[in-house]
Amino acid sequence: MWSSSKFLRALSINPKLVRTSKHNAASGKSKSKHQKVLRVVMVRHGESEWNSKNLFTGWYDAELSPKGILEAEEAGYTLKKMKICFDTAYTSVLARAIDTLKIIQAIINHRGIPVYKSWRLNERHYGALTGLNKAETAEQYGEDKVKLWRRSYDVPPPAMTPDHPYYKRIVYDTRYKKDPPKEIFPMYESLKLTLERTLPYWEQTIWRQIRKGNRVLIVAHGNSLRGIVKKMENLTDEEIVGVNIPTGIPFQYLLDLHTMKPIYPTRRYLGDPDVVRKATEAVVSQGKAKK
Numbered sequence: 385m386w387s388s389s390k391f392l393r394a395l396s397i398n399p400k401l402v403r404t405s406k407h408n409a410a411s412g413k414s415k416s417k418h419q420k421v422l423r424v425v426m427v428r429h430g431e432s433e434w435n436s437k438n439l440f441t442g443w444y445d446a447e448l449s450p451k452g453i454l455e456a457e458e459a460g461y462t463l464k465k466m467k468i469c470f471d472t473a474y475t476s477v478l479a480r481a482i483d484t485l486k487i488i489q490a491i492i493n494h495r496g497i498p499v500y501k502s503w504r505l506n507e508r509h510y511g512a513l514t515g516l517n518k519a520e521t522a523e524q525y526g527e528d529k530v531k532l533w534r535r536s537y538d539v540p541p542p543a544m545t546p547d548h549p550y551y552k553r554i555v556y557d558t559r560y561k562k563d564p565p566k567e568i569f570p571m572y573e574s575l576k577l578t579l580e581r582t583l584p585y586w587e588q589t590i591w592r593q594i595r596k597g598n599r600v601l602i603v604a605h606g607n608s609l610r611g612i613v614k615k616m617e618n619l620t621d622e623e624i625v626g627v628n629i630p631t632g633i634p635f636q637y638l639l640d641l642h643t644m645k646p647i648y649p650t651r652r653y654l655g656d657p658d659v660v661r662k663a664t665e666a667v668v669s670q671g672k673a674k675k
C-alpha cells in the first residue's frame with residue numbers, strides 16, 4: 385500500500401510546511417503566518433462512459449462510468465489520507481467533472497465548501513470529431529494526424545457543422561443559454577483556443593483565490609488542465625505535446641508563499657507512480673489504430 389507519509393517522503397515534502405488542517409477553513413482568506421507554501425490540487429474527472437468507449441468527447445456531456453466513479457472515490461480517499469483540505473473548489477459545467485467533485489467532497493467531508501462552475505474549465509471542444517472512435521479515426525486518418533488533433537498546441541480539429549449528430553444537443557443545451565455568448569461559442573478548439581478561454585478564468589478568478597491563501601481544488605478535464613499545466617510549468621508549444629493527464633488521479637503544485645512560483649517545476653501526482661505511469665500510457669494509446 386502506498387501510504388500518504390511514504391508518498392510525502394518520496395516527494396521530499398515536509399508535511400508540516402503545508403497547511404492541511406481545517407483551521408481557518410471557513411475564513412481562510414488570508415495567508416497564515418505559519419504557512420510557508422500554498423497548495424493547489426487539480427484532478428481530471430474519473431473515466432466517463434465515452435472514455436470507456438474511446439470516443440472523442442469534448443463538450444458532449446458523458447456521465448462517469450462505473451470505473452470513473454471508483455476513480456473519483458480513490459481520489460477522495462487519497463486526499464483524505466493526506467489530510468488535504470480545501471476552502472474552495474472550481475469545476476466545469478459538465479457532469480463528469482461535477483460528479484467527480486461531488487464524490488470527492490463527500491469522501492473528504494467537504495460538502496459545504498463553495499463550488500464554482502464555469503464553461504471556461506470545460507473540456508476542449510472536439511468539433512467534428514465529437515462522438516468518433518479514436519482508434520478508428522487513427523485507422524482512417526493515420527495516428528500522426530490523430531496525435532496532431534489530440535495533442536498539438538495549435539492544430540484544431542475540423543469544425544462541428546449544424547448537420548453533426550451532436551450539434552443541437554450541445555448548441556441548444558440550456559446550460560449555455562447565457563454563457564458563452566453566441567459570438568464566441570466554439571465549434572472546435574485547439575489547445576491554444578482552449579487555453580485562451582480558460583486563462584482569463586484561471587488568472588482573474590482562481591489564481592486570485594490562491595494568492596489570498598485559499599486552498600483550491602480544481603476538477604476539470606484532460607485538455608483544460610493541460611492548458612493550465614502549460615502555463616504553470618512554462619512549457620513550450622512542443623513540450624505540451626508530451627503531456628497526457630490520466631483520469632481521477634489528483635496532482636498538486638506547491639507554491640512559494642512569497643514568489644508564488646511552484647516549488648517543484650513539474651506537477652506532482654498524489655498516487656502510486658506505477659499506477660500514474662500506466663494510466664498515462666493508457667491515455668496515449670487511446671489514439672493508436674487497432675492492429
Ligand SMILES: O=C(O)[C@@H](CO)OP(=O)(O)O
Nearest residue numbers: 439440441442507534606
Ligand atoms: O475526448 C476528449 O474529450 C478528451 C478527453 O477525454 O480526449 P483526448 O485525451 O483525446 O484529448
